[in-house]
Amino acid sequence: MPHTGRDRGTLFGLSLSMQFMAAAAVVLCVSMAVLGSWVNHQITRSVLATSGSAAVGFLQAFVEPILRELDTHEELPPQVHEKLDALFAEGEPILTSFVTLKLWRADGTVLYVNKPKSLIGKQFASNDVARAASGEVVAEFEDMKSEESAHEQSLGLSLIEVYAPLRDASGNIIAVGEVYENATVLDQQLDVSEFRTWIFVCFTTVVMLAFLYLIVRRGNQLIERQRSALQQRFQETIALARTNQHLRxxxxxxxxxxxxxxEELISRIGLDLHDGPIQLLSLLMLRLGRLRRNxxxxxxxxxxxxxxxxxASVIRELRELSAGLVLPEISEIGLVEAIRHAAERHENLTGTTVEVDLGPLPSALSNALKICIYRIIQESLNNSFKHAGGQGQRVSARENKGRILLTISNSGEQIMETVEETGTSVRTKLGMHSIRNRVATFGGELNIKSDEQGTIVSVELPLVAPTPASDPLPISKADQDVSEQV
Structure with a gap:
């Protein structure tokens, strides 16, 4: 089934507006999803920064003073462990927010942990400890996957893990403190915030898509109206082209x-001249002969x-005119005989010689085209005789690719188109005008070349003359493609 213009403008049965809306929905949803994720990430980072500040304040206020009293931090003496354990004793308010405290050397060795005590003295590879040992505060939310945080993982709580450098009185980093902060309430608040963020993002996306749909729908309706108008104009143009071709x-x-x-009228005039004025003038000649007395x-x-x-002179002129006007029985002879007849008649009337060169020619041809070729040869040879004395007269004709190639030439010195404005010249110009009209009627081509060496009249005539179309002209493939694109 051939595709229509609407089919070419759709994809999977969707109109242009729906295609745009589908693409816009995908792009907008992806963009808003990225935006929502980024907003939630920024909220989480802000919370971590706030919690990290609280943890750093705890470490600097309660842990750093205890460590500053020591001369070495390779190992912590028992009294330091007791002071640190006292911070997490039962009933202390700090337990409501901080769950675990760990102290690290820069090489990843655990100096202290409130529980389990079995981790003390063990060494672990930790990027977070290394970052904190370089002076950076590290805060992470529920990122407990390492071996040293197995206890905190078993608690089933939402925790914030904060690493902070601990310094002595001179500002040198002497250890790294790690605090696990209870973030259960904070986690719930983050879930609510994330939910609200996604609700707002979805609502904004729907509103934007609605506005886009209204705009695109309005534009699509305008395009459809213009498409319909263009289609109507195109059909009117096709109909007008058909009418013009039919009229042509x-x-x-x-x-x-x-x-x-x-041609019929001209032949009738020639016969009337022969049967009327010529006969009367001949009778006048006889009467004049009888009037002569000794x-x-x-x-x-x-x-x-x-x-x-x-x-006698008038009779001769009238006979020449009559002979030129009366056509032979064109319908009863072929094209070859018609061409030879035109040349022989010219030879008989003028006493000159015409060379005839005929190539392959069709045997069947319309009478109208044979009459056209006969008159072209007759007019051209008459002009050749009047202006070039009939020198080197030659007629050649042949068929080539569905066209009749006809050439009439002479080798006279006088140029046919540049003679003075005498009566003969006027008749010549009328004759050439007649030749042009005949050639144009059959859709042929005429070329006249005249110089000091002679004149050549070249004519190309198609074998098939234009005929009227009985049925409406079909729309061409190119027109159909244009119609479908419109």
């Missing part, structure tokens, strides 16, 4: 019919002789 073909047919009627004076005989000569 009808005009060509009318010209062919008019030419045939003109007893007439020389002057009277001279007058009669002059009248006879003038009448």
């Amino acid at each position: 073909v009808e005009a060509d047919k009318a010209r062919l019919d008019a030419n045939a009627a003109n 007893d007439m004076s020389p002057d009277e005989q001279a007058v009669v002789t002059s009248i006879q000569k003038l009448t």
Whole structure:
């Protein structure tokens, strides 16, 4: 089934507006998802920064003073352990927020832990300890995957893990403190905040998509109206082109019919001249001969002789005109015979010689086209005789790729198109104008080349003359493609 213009403008059955909305929805949802994730991440970072500050304050206020009293921090003496354990004794308010305290050497060795005590003296590889030992505060939320945090993992609580450097009175880092802060309430608040953030993001996305849909829908309706108008204009243009082509073909047919009627009228005029004025003038010649008497004076005989000569001249001119106007029975002879007949008639009327060179020619041809070729040869040879004395007259014709190639030439010195404006010149120009009209009627091509060496008349005529179309012209493939694109 052929695709229509609407089919080419859709994808999976979706209109242009729905395609845009689908693409916009995907892009917008992805963008808002990234935005929501980023907002939640920023909230979590802010919470961690706040919690980290509290943990750092605890370490600096309660742990650093105890460590500053020591001379070495390779190991902590028992009294230091007792002081640190006292911070996490039963009933102390600090237990409500801080769960575990660990002290580390920079090499990852555990100096102190409130529980379990079995970790003291063990060494672990920890990037967080190394970062804190370089002076950085590290805060992480529920990132307990290492071996040293197995106890905290078993508590089932939401914890914030904070690493902070501990310094002596000179500002040198003497150890790293790690605190696990109870973040159960904070975790709940983060969940609520995250939920509200996603609700706001989804609501904003829906509102934006709604506005985009309204805008695109309005634009799509405008495009559809313009598409419909363009389609209508295109169909009107196609109909007008069909009408113009039909009228052009009808005009060509009318010209062919008019030419045939003109030829018939010309032949009738030639016959009427032969049967009317020529016969009357011939009768006048006989009567003038009977009027001549022996007893007439020389002057009277001279007058009669002059009248006879003038009448004979008129009869000769009329016979030439009649012979030129009357066509042979074109319908009963072929194209080859018609061309030879035109050349022989010209030879008989002018006493000149015409060389005829004929190549392959079709045996069946329309009478109108044969009449056209006959008249072209007749007019061209007449011009050749009048302006070049009939020197080197030659007619050649052949068929090539569905076209008749006709050439009439002479080798006279006088140029056909540049003679002075005499009566003969006017007739010549009318003859050439007639040739051009005949060639144009059949959709052919005419080329006249004239110089000091002679004149060449070249004519190309198609074998098939234009005919009217009986049915409406079909839409071409290119027009169909344009219609579908519109």
